[in-house]
Amino acid sequence: MNLSRGLRGMLIFSGALPWICAYFNLRAPWLSTMYHTLCHQLTERTLHFGAHPMLICSRCAGLYLGVAIGALVPLAGFFLRHARRALALAVGATVLDVVTQDLHLHAPNHPVRLATGFALGFVASAFMLGTILREQRAKQKPSSLVT
Amino acid sequence: MNQGGYGNGGQGGQGDGFGPPQGSPFAPPPIGSPGQGFGRFGKYIAVGGLIGGVLSSIPFLNLLNCCFCLLVVGGVAGGLSMHLSANPDDSLTAGESAGFGAATGAAAGLVAGILGTLTSVVFSGMQLAQLGSSNAPPEVAKAVALMSGVSLIFVPIYMVIFGAFGALGGFLVMEAGFKHRLRGQ
Numbered sequence: 001m002n003l004s005r006g007l008r009g010m011l012i013f014s015g016a017l018p019w020i021c022a023y024f025n026l027r028a029p030w031l032s033t034m035y036h037t038l039c040h041q042l043t044e045r046t047l048h049f050g051a052h053p054m055l056i057c058s059r060c061a062g063l064y065l066g067v068a069i070g071a072l073v074p075l076a077g078f079f080l081r082h083a084r085r086a087l088a089l090a091v092g093a094t095v096l097d098v099v100t101q102d103l104h105l106h107a108p109n110h111p112v113r114l115a116t117g118f119a120l121g122f123v124a125s126a127f128m129l130g131t132i133l134r135e136q137r138a139k140q141k142p143s144s145l146v147t
Numbered sequence: 148m149n150q151g152g153y154g155n156g157g158q159g160g161q162g163d164g165f166g167p168p169q170g171s172p173f174a175p176p177p178i179g180s181p182g183q184g185f186g187r188f189g190k191y192i193a194v195g196g197l198i199g200g201v202l203s204s205i206p207f208l209n210l211l212n213c214c215f216c217l218l219v220v221g222g223v224a225g226g227l228s229m230h231l232s233a234n235p236d237d238s239l240t241a242g243e244s245a246g247f248g249a250a251t252g253a254a255a256g257l258v259a260g261i262l263g264t265l266t267s268v269v270f271s272g273m274q275l276a277q278l279g280s281s282n283a284p285p286e287v288a289k290a291v292a293l294m295s296g297v298s299l300i301f302v303p304i305y306m307v308i309f310g311a312f313g314a315l316g317g318f319l320v321m322e323a324g325f326k327h328r329l330r331g332q
Contacts, residue, residue: 003242007249007314014311017304030297034304037209037259038216063215067311084322120215128318131241135331 004132008071011125015068018061022047022054031055045108059094062114066121075123075130083127090119187237188230188247195226196254199309203255204262219255219309220316223248227320231328238330244321245314252313253306260302264295271295 021031032055035041039056046053047061054061075083094116101108199222203209211217227247231237239247271291278288321329 003246007245007311010249010307010311010314014308017308030294030300033298034301037203037212037263038308039213040210060213067315087319124315124319128241128245128315131318132245135241138331 004129004136007132008129011071011129012068015064015066015071015121015125018055018064019068022049022052022061025049025052027052027055045113047110047114057113058108058110059097059113059117062117062119063121064117066118066123067125068121069118070122070125070127071129073126074133075126076134080127080130080134083123083130087120087123087127090116090123094120185243185246185250187234188226188243188250191226191230191233192247192250192254194229195222195224195251197258198222198225199251199255199313200258200262203259203309204266209259216252216309216312216316219252219313220248220320222255223251223313223316224320224324226251227317227325231325238328239321239325240330241318241321244329245318248317248320249310249314251317253310255313256305256307256309257302259309260299260305263301263305264298267295267298 018035021027032041035055039060041053041055042057043053045057045059047058048054056064079086097112097116100106101113199219202218202222203212209218212219227244230247271294274291275288278291
């Protein structure tokens with residue numbers, strides 16, 4: 001269980017950090033510099049809290065939020081069995097939005113960027129933790145093959 | 148997988164072949180079993196971390212990290228594929244692949260953070276030298292020196308963020324590229 005707890009902690013911390021910074025309006029130059037290598041930080045593609053932009057763009061914000069929430073709600077049962085398809089769908093939707101937006105077929109749309117990023121982050125994170133938890137439960141079960 | 152008639156090869160030790168039983172002192176160690184420990188990945192974690200960390204420190208190239216920490220995931224994929232090609236009989240569980248990715252990502256974060264700090268110190272030194280010759284106020288020089296020191300804070304944060312995305316990358320790389328080497332699926 002320690003592995004899944006450690007991973008969950010890492011995912012929640014990483015996913016929540018930019019949102020915590022936005023909520024408490026933490027915009028120190030070093031924080032902005034730190035996220036500069038993780039996100040393009042273009043102003044027109046960034047969500048604003050009041051007058052202040054977030055440290056990362058809206059797609060990254062959705063992705064990070066999805067990663068944190070996916071770590072809190074791992075997939076199980078039916079959803080875990082169909083996680084690969086869900087992941088393919090989330091990747092496809094994100095790529096489609098990136099391509100159509102960068103070809104100037106539509107303007108940057110924050111709700112769409114947020115939603116596609118969230119879907120990708122959530123499915124990846126919840127799929128991984130769900131699989132690891134299922135594996136750990138199977139290991140804990142007494143083997144029915146031993147007589 | 149039965150390797151050369153040895154039996155109990157690598158897929159969970161179900162007793163599917165010839166050879167001494169699993170519990171026998173003559174039995175070969177179950178390949179890729181948790182008993183071999185996480186230590187078997189050490190060298191490949193270091194190599195993958197170095198690849199991811201160095202690539203993430205190269206200006207402009209590091210913009211690829213904007214896309215799901217692609218360079219970190221690339222380092223994890225490189226380390227994983229090296230491990231799997233060097234150990235053709237080994238197989239990993241989903242947890243091991245995520246753990247491998249997390250450790251490689253954390254190593255990449257450490258390398259990227261240290262290289263970033265060194266770069267920052269060098270550039271700050273150059274700026275301070277320029278400021279010294281132009282008689283700039285000491286507050287400006289102090290701020291420049293402070294910024295280079297502050298970049299040390301990036302190291303632990305990068306280790307956690309890169310570790311998280313490395314874990315996701317390790318798991319997804321195994322799922323997408325090496326599914327036949329995943330144990331317990």
